[in-house]
Amino acid sequence: MRPRVCVLYADGTNCDRETYYAFEKAGGAPELVHVNQLRSGERKLADYQILVIPGGFSYGDDVLAGKVLAVELTSFLADQLQAFVEAGKPVLGICNGFQVLVRTGLLPDARMGEIKVTLMTNDSGRFECRWVYLRVEESRCIFTRGLAGQLLYLQAAHGEGKFYTSPRVLEAIEAGNQVVFRYATPSGEPTGAYPYNPNGSLGAIAGICDPSGRILGLMPHPERFVEVTQHPNWRRPEVKSLLKEPHGLAIFRNAVAYAREM
Template sequence: MLNTCQPKESIVRGVKPRVCILHTDGTNCDQETAYAFSKAGGDCRLIHVNQLRCGAEKLSDYQILAVPGGFSYGDDIHSGKVLSVEMASFLSDRLRRFVDDGKLVLGICNGFQVLVRTGLLPWSELGSIKATLMQNDSGHFECRWTNLLVEQNHCVFTRGLAGTVVQYQAAHGEGKFFTDEITLQKIEQAGQVVFRYAGTACGQPTQDYPQNPNGSLHAIGGICDQTGRILGLMPHPERFVETFHHPNWRRASLGEPHGLPLFRNAVAYAAQTGAGY
């Protein structure tokens, strides 16, 4: 299925990196994610997981894999669990090759939940679950705009954004990042925290509700793997790639839509490195 969104920005080498927007029953942010990547210069395809399983589509033909938000398979058992089992079981060899070839993986909201349940986050170890996204401390679904401090680290997706505060919309019921203390310290020491929920636009990380909408440990809103090429985050950058996406766009001086640089960085990296061409 082809995405109908038309790209509006060119990329460095003139060859558009191909982006696999993975979806299945219950995914509902695939079109928005495709639009964001297309606007950043990517050549997007909406690919059902069954197309990869049966071989109708080859993951190796793509340079970027995006797992969008939604409620894959109704979030039966746990959020993202069924899709993560499919990926780690039926697509494991292809996923390993994809990552080993230096390509990019992005998981947003339900996609983040999928990536931690496959083991791709935090350490690219398929089948080894070291963290999870738990039910929000509030006990209910949270839908609100959040301030996120972008940390200084090696993440490909946030190059040039370190130290800034971005505003993305959070929309989840199970978004509390949780793991054991040893794993948490390893993630921190390796500089794998990419986003932290911030109390104000000044960027001070917070555990206070509702600025931290779920109670995540260390205010973590998103992490990357050790290479910086796999990113998962709970809030939705694809929902702010046009100025008018923000509820306060008529009154505030927001500058460039805060979500767009994340997708532009990914497309530029894939174009520059040529991984998988």
Template sequence: MAKPRVLVLRAPGTNCDVETAYAFEQAGAIAERLHIARLLERPALLRDFQILCVPGGFSYGDDVAAGRILALQIRHHLLAAIREFHERDRLILGICNGFQVLLKAGIILPPDSDGKPVATLTWNDTARYEDRWVYLSVVSDRCVFLRGIRELQLPVAHAEGKFVVRDADWLEQLVRQGHVALCYQMPGPAGTTTAQNIASQPWQMRVPYPWNPNGSMGNVAGVCDATGRIFGLMPHPERFIDVTHHPRWTRDERYDPPHGLIIFRNAVSYFE
């Protein structure tokens, strides 16, 4: 089988595109970094790729809000091309700032009947930039990128990563429909966040800081669309693709294969 081709979309301020392209290449794909201006000129370029990834960073300096400007460009100029791309059984991944972009562009979660977004990402409860490793639980079997994974450790690095929905009823609905794919958890069996307790009362199962580094409702760290082929997450899988990336790599053997690399391998193996 030919290697799948990945388009890593970058914009002014994006600073994780090189690492993300490298991660996909380590997983067996062919990755190409492309500036948003080139894609705006020729949206049909998407047809040459099997995976679209919007990486982390600070697109347009997050001057209006994190990911907002790039999200507006996509919504007003590229939404039709991206929908066509997705309908051809392609994959879309948004990491950190990319998650913010996909969510605010209305690509991951469809708007409500009035056309209003049901969820967004906003400032961390600490009102500051959080840079730390977190424990994560996979709570939906729908997401292509998370197949075969139950728990993860990945680093986060963001100031606007708090996942919020309009009200608790919407959160419960997202959980029930399988859109909530990844949640922050506390370390150890006693603090494990399971699919069962999240589905029962998601707005009350609050994992405390720093394990939930931003105060996300329902401890949400990542969501997927109804097909499981569009996935956005706040943690950075591209920063854990080698065992030496983990701070305990000399003292613990649980990190081989590296957790972030598994996510990229899942994306590549989807096309085998």
């Protein structure tokens, strides 16, 4: 079975086709679905096994990054979204999609309307586009099964990626093992130092999941490294010898495998 994947996009989304390709390569059956198709009833979220909100600049990020799409989801599609989550189906938000998930309340606690964390303007005050190292933490996240302790190399490209919250909420996220990715040095040590941490995120946090591990949001782009040739230095022999598999592919493969088990 090839699980059906809803690649949800809106005006301004620009990473939908790359995300489509990543899920297709991982064994899924992705479909590009505009948010208006869900609102009109032309498509039903219940017909899909995986939901992904890809990166880009939905609605131009005119208010806050991801805010308008988050409001649209919680205002017009709340019942469909809630039913999807309660059915235990995986949800993935990449970059702008992560921003959407925190502004719906689906992260960190899968409670729509309860906004506890945010993604702020980068400490550098500018858009950061660079490849970064991510340490995969021990967690219940279904997207990173078998990856804990590994160091991934992925591209980050965002202007509002600084993970920020109150000390109390941060403590709860850490205690609940909901941190999935941390920005790290090339040796694998979590860091707040620029440029390895491109935005100044608290706790070097680059991605989190909900308590169930089925909802994941991360700022770097795994869909931009599902082919070896997408690595910036793939031609160098020392790099090619280390790349048994592109670092982003396992995240999509794990989602597809989980959906098949349901």
